[in-house]
Amino acid sequence: MSAKKTPDIVIGRLPLYLRVLNQLWEEGRTTTNSQELGERLGLSAAQIRKDLSHFGGFGKYGAGYEVAYLREQLRRILHLNRVWPVVLVGAGNLGRALADYPGFRENGFEIVAVFDNDPQKIGLALAGLTVQDVAWLEAVIIEKGIQIAILAVPARVAQAVADRLIAAGIRAILNYTPARLKTPPDVRVQDIDPVARLQHMAYYLE
C-alpha cells in the first residue's frame, strides 16, 4: 500500500491526529480508538478509520490503537522524526512574534535564521538569533540545506522574495502575506490568511 497516493486533504488531517495523540500521551494514556479520536477532533470515527487505512490501518480490528505506536507512525509518515531547519524572512511585528513562538521548536521545526532588509532591524537579537541582511538569504539557505521558509514580508515584495527562496532550494513556504504566490509544482505553499478567514465567517453572520 503506497502512502504517496494519499489525498492531500487526508495528509492535512494527520497533524491534527498527531496533536491529539500527543495530548493522550501526555495524559498517560496507552490506548485509544477511532471514537475517542473523533470526539476530540469533531470528526466521525469512520472518517478517522478511513484516513488511517491509507497507511495500512495501525489497529487490530476492534482493539483500537496503541497511542505510542500510532504517534510514532504518524511522526514517521509526516517526516517529523527529525528537526527541520526553517528560515524566517521578515522581522516586523509578525516576524518577531513568530520567532518567539515556542510551538515550532516543540513540534519539529526550528527557525535557524531570520532575515530583513531594514537597516534598523539588521543586527538585532531575536529569539537567540541575529537578524541578518536579506542579501545573504541564498547563501544561508544553501549552506544550511534549508527546505522550509516562513514568509512574513510586506505583500508587495512577497513574490520576489518567494522567487529567491525557491531558486535557493526552498521547497515549502508558510506564507503569512496576503499575496497569492506563483510557484513551481514541486514547491508547496500554505497560506495563513486571517482576513480571508474572517471574511469567510462573516458570510454566516447577520
Added chain:
Amino acid sequence: MSAKKTPDIVIGRLPLYLRVLNQLWEEGRTTTNSQELGERLGLSAAQIRKDLSHFGGFGKYGAGYEVAYLREQLRRILHLNRVWPVVLVGAGNLGRALADYPGFRENGFEIVAVFDNDPQKIGLALAGLTVQDVAWLEAVIIEKGIQIAILAVPARVAQAVADRLIAAGIRAILNYTPARLKTPPDVRVQDIDPVARLQHMAYYLE
C-alpha cells in the same frame, strides 16, 4: 437562487476572488473574466464560473465581468458592506502583532477591544486601544454587540475563554491557539494553525 445552500468550500474561496478584484480595481481595470481570475488565483476558469454561478452568475455570457460590480456583489454576499467590530483576547507577542496589523481594518474588521488577564499587560496602550482586564470581557461584548473574536491566548485556557465568548454572544472565532475548540453548531471557528501547516508540508519533503 438561494445563496444559503452554497457549499462552505465555495464560500471560503469568495474572499480570494474579492482580493483579486480589489487588486484589479486598484490597477484601474474595469472588466475581467474567469480566465484572468483563474490565472491570478491558480484555479481553473471553469471552477470560478461554477463558484460564481451559485449566486446567479454576474457576467453576460462571453462578455466577462465588470470589476466594480462583481466586487460590490461579493462584498454584499460576504456581508462586508459594513465594518465588523472584533474583540481580541490575548495581548502577548502574537496578540500585539495582530492588534497592529492594518489588514483587518482595511478589509472590513476593526479590533475595538483587547483583553488580557496579566496585570502587567492590563492598562497598556495597544494600537490606539487600552488592554482591558478579561473580567470585563462579557460586559464589553454585550454592550458593543460584538459577534467576532480573535483568540490569541495560551492553549490551556482556550476552551474556557471560548465558552465565555460564546455565552456573551460571539458567533465567529478566529482561533490562533492549537486547541481544538468545542462549540455549538451556530458558532463558526476558523483555526490558524501554522504548526499543522508546516507538518502537512513536511510530508512532501525528503
